[in-house]
Amino acid sequence: MIDIHSHILPNVDDGVQNINDAIKMLQIAVQEGVTTQVITPHIQANRFENNLKELTRLFEMFRITVEAEEIPIKLHLAAEVHIGPQIIQMIETDTLPWLGTWNDQKCFLLELPPNDIPSGTLNLIQWLRTKQITPILVHPERNRAFQKNPAKLQPFLNAGCPIQITSSSILGGFGKQAKQLAIELLTEGKVDLMASDCHNLEYRPPNLGQGINAASKIIGDTQAAKLANAPALKL
Numbered sequence: 711m712i713d714i715h716s717h718i719l720p721n722v723d724d725g726v727q728n729i730n731d732a733i734k735m736l737q738i739a740v741q742e743g744v745t746t747q748v749i750t751p752h753i754q755a756n757r758f759e760n761n762l763k764e765l766t767r768l769f770e771m772f773r774i775t776v777e778a779e780e781i782p783i784k785l786h787l788a789a790e791v792h793i794g795p796q797i798i799q800m801i802e803t804d805t806l807p808w809l810g811t812w813n814d815q816k817c818f819l820l821e822l823p824p825n826d827i828p829s830g831t832l833n834l835i836q837w838l839r840t841k842q843i844t845p846i847l848v849h850p851e852r853n854r855a856f857q858k859n860p861a862k863l864q865p866f867l868n869a870g871c872p873i874q875i876t877s878s879s880i881l882g883g884f885g886k887q888a889k890q891l892a893i894e895l896l897t898e899g900k901v902d903l904m905a906s907d908c909h910n911l912e913y914r915p916p917n918l919g920q921g922i923n924a925a926s927k928i929i930g931d932t933q934a935a936k937l938a939n940a941p942a943l944k945l
């Protein structure tokens with residue numbers, strides 16, 4: 711299984727804060743059945759001012775430590791990019807940490823705020839699509855605007871945004887509304903990916919295996935397995 715979304719690089723965002731916890735998180739990910747862990751630090755203006763160069767430097771140091779621990783997991787660096795004008799800047803300066811390709815188009819993880827859909831969001835997405843870029847919309851089931859009105863997700867689907875839900879949502883960790891919307895989206899066949907978005911050992915641990923098991927009960931084993939190994943995605 712590939713887990714495309716996690717905050718395991720120590721001290722770069724609100725995820726793991728020390729190397730010991732990071733190692734433990736990866737050990738748990740292996741137990742959950744993850745073979746490739748993508749590490750996706752937040753990039754958000756005025757909050758998490760991370761950039762590709764520094765993240766790459768820290769990631770390469772982290773990779774050496776993980777290899778010394780002989781943890782049987784592949785690591786890959788990308789980012790969870792908050793919506794904002796910095797996305798255009800990063801694309802123009804070729805400094806956006808891509809996840810890989812989705813149906814042969816460059817793709818990255820796009821995050822919206824937790825409560826609303828900022829005006830201009832769809833304009834940005836249309837602009838990205840004209841540039842042959844595919845933004846993967848992360849955890850819409852946790853966004854209040856989508857919870858109140860799931861139809862607001864349709865323009866994102868129409869624009870060709872793959873949808874990633876979070877395993878804890880389906881397991882109930884983000885409350886009743888997030889769970890309900892996650893189930894609804896799964897049932898309607900609108901979900902392309904599931905990821906752990908793990909942040910720490912205590913409250914947001916690696917739990918992708920549990921999430922995929924829960925999804926299997928809703929959409930069957932074959933479809934659920936694709937959520938953690940989407941055929942359209944190449945890292």
Ligand SMILES: [Fe+2]
Binds near residue numbers: 715716717790907
């Ligand atoms: Fe995240």
